[in-house]
Amino acid sequence: SNHVIAKSRFWYFVSMLRRVKKAHGEIISIKEVFETRPGVVKNYGVWLRYDSRTGHHNMYREYRDNTVAGAVTQCYRDMGARHRAQADRIQIIKVQQIKASDCKRPTILQFHDSKIKFPLPHRVTKRKSVAKFATRRPRTH
Amino acid sequence: MYQRLVQIGRVVYLTKGPDAGKLAVIVDIVDGNRALIDGPCSGVARKVVNFKSLQLTKFDVKIRHSMRTGNVKKAWEEAKVSEGWGKSLWAKKIAQRALQSNMNDFDRFKLMKAKQMRSRIIRTEMGKLKKTQKKTTAKK
Numbered sequence: 001s002n003h004v005i006a007k008s009r010f011w012y013f014v015s016m017l018r019r020v021k022k023a024h025g026e027i028i029s030i031k032e033v034f035e036t037r038p039g040v041v042k043n044y045g046v047w048l049r050y051d052s053r054t055g056h057h058n059m060y061r062e063y064r065d066n067t068v069a070g071a072v073t074q075c076y077r078d079m080g081a082r083h084r085a086q087a088d089r090i091q092i093i094k095v096q097q098i099k100a101s102d103c104k105r106p107t108i109l110q111f112h113d114s115k116i117k118f119p120l121p122h123r124v125t126k127r128k129s130v131a132k133f134a135t136r137r138p139r140t141h
Numbered sequence: 142m143y144q145r146l147v148q149i150g151r152v153v154y155l156t157k158g159p160d161a162g163k164l165a166v167i168v169d170i171v172d173g174n175r176a177l178i179d180g181p182c183s184g185v186a187r188k189v190v191n192f193k194s195l196q197l198t199k200f201d202v203k204i205r206h207s208m209r210t211g212n213v214k215k216a217w218e219e220a221k222v223s224e225g226w227g228k229s230l231w232a233k234k235i236a237q238r239a240l241q242s243n244m245n246d247f248d249r250f251k252l253m254k255a256k257q258m259r260s261r262i263i264r265t266e267m268g269k270l271k272k273t274q275k276k277t278t279a280k281k
Contacts, residue, residue, distance in 0.1 A: 117146040
């Protein structure tokens with residue numbers, strides 16, 4: 001959805017793979033690839049390479065989302081949170097929708113339950129009009 | 142202890158966004174924070190929302206995970222969710238709040254008069270009951 005960064009990353013990767021740079025090349029067409037089935041939740045495996053402060057590392061990560069773009073966005077946020085990896089230091093090598101039986105990560109496997117159910121315990125919701133002082137603690141269930 | 146659970150088929154009430162105030166069904170669960178919802182009978186497009194923007198209702202629809210919108214609609218109509226919702230206290234309170242907020246001064250005047258009339262009737266009946274009780278205690 002960001003065509004400016006898309007073009008920039010295109011030149012970044014293409015220059016790595018072929019002997020061409022932005023000054024010598026021309027982007028003829030740029031189109032957003034939309035999700036074929038955004039109404040279904042899928043499991044995605046993301047293979048990536050990232051630069052940490054002291055070296056480069058390969059990773060395989062799994063995410064649950066309804067679109068590829070959503071899963072990759074989750075990946076960038078997750079890498080930033082868990083490894084302090086900035087977006088420009090991450091190279092997504094491959095993203096693939098994977099079958100539930102091929103998933104490895106327990107945080108993803110725990111949602112592979114057709115009869116899944118859980119409560120929302122200690123529900124803290126933003127209360128718009130709330131008095132400054134109260135005599136009772138709020139009800140969170 | 143927790144009567145309402147997040148589960149596939151749970152009818153939810155949306156509180157935020159352009160579809161606020163509408164009902165939808167949880168079709169699938171994405172992760173610990175998000176669910177895929179669909180509301181074909183209430184005008185909610187199939188989409189992923191955060192649990193924070195929805196509230197669980199007591200209604201349930203018999204669907205399987207990732208069911209298509211057409212089948213969700215059939216199951217919704219079979220479970221008669223819209224009618225059940227309309228009869229619930231929650232929906233009635235929402236309607237009441239909407240009415241109250243749209244009252245103009247004349248409506249508020251009419252409400253005041255209606256309340257006065259009602260309390261007048263109650264007080265006169267109460268007075269009559271007290272009188273009969275006084276009589277019976279005086280006799281004793």
